[in-house]
Amino acid sequence: MKPDFPHDPATLPETFGERASDRVAAIGGSWGFILAFTLVLFGWMLLNSDVLSHWGLEFDPYPYVFLNLMLSTLAAIQAPIIMMSQNRQAEKDRLAAQNDYDVNLRAEIEIKALHEKIDALAAAQAALIAQLERSR
Template sequence: MKPTVSLKNVNEYHKNSLSRSQRFASWITGKIGTMTFFYVIFSWTAIWLLWNLMAPKTMQFDPAPDFLLWLFISNMIQIFLMPLIMIGQNIQGKHAEMLADNDFEVNKKAEQEIKELKEKLEYLTELIEKRLPELK
C-alpha cells in the first residue's frame, strides 16, 4: 500500500503569501462588496442631500443644486476605492486559480486510487471465480 500524499491547504498558503497591502486590498474588496456598505453609502448620500435641500439656508453647508462638496467627496471615494477593488479582485482571482489547481490535483490522485482499487477488485474477483468450483 502506497503512503498517502498530504495535500496542501491552499487557503492557508494563499493567506500567508499575501503582503500587508494585498491583505488590505482584499479586505477592502470584501467589505465594499456587501449590502452593508451599500446601505451606508446610500444613507450618507440621502442624509447629505436631504439636509442641504431641507435645512434652513443658514445651516446648509453644501447648497443645492450644485452639491459641490458632496460630488468632490463622492469622487474621491470612487477614485481611491476603484484601484483597491481591482487589486482585491485580482488577488481573489489568483486564489480561485490556486483552488482550481488544487482540486485538479486531488481529482488526479482520486482517479489513480480508483484505478488501483479497480485492478485489485478485478484480481480478487478472478480469484473468487477460480476457487468457486472448488467450494461446491
C-alpha cells in the same frame, strides 16, 4: 492526516495591502455600506439645502460640486481596491480548483489500482474454482 497540497489557498501569505483590499471589498459590497452611504448623501443634501442655507452657511450648495468631487474620488480609489480583492479571490479559486483536480486525479488513480486488485482477486478466485471443479 492533512494532504500536502503545493498551493493551498488557506496558507497563502497576505500582505497588509491584500488584507486591506479584502476588507474594503467586504465592507463596500455590503447592504450596510449602501444604506449608510445613502443616509450620508441625503444628510449632506438636506444639510446644505435646508438647514445651513437658512443662515447662509452652506458649504456645498446645489448642485453639490464638492459632494460630486468626493464621490468621484471615492469611486476612483474604491474601484481598483475592490478589483485587487477580486483578483486575489480569483487566484485563490484557481488554486482551489487545481487542488480539487489533484485530489480527483489521485482518487482516480487509487480507484484504478483497486479495480486492478479486485480483477486480479476475481481471476485468482475463478482459477481456484476451475481447479477445484477439475479435481472433482
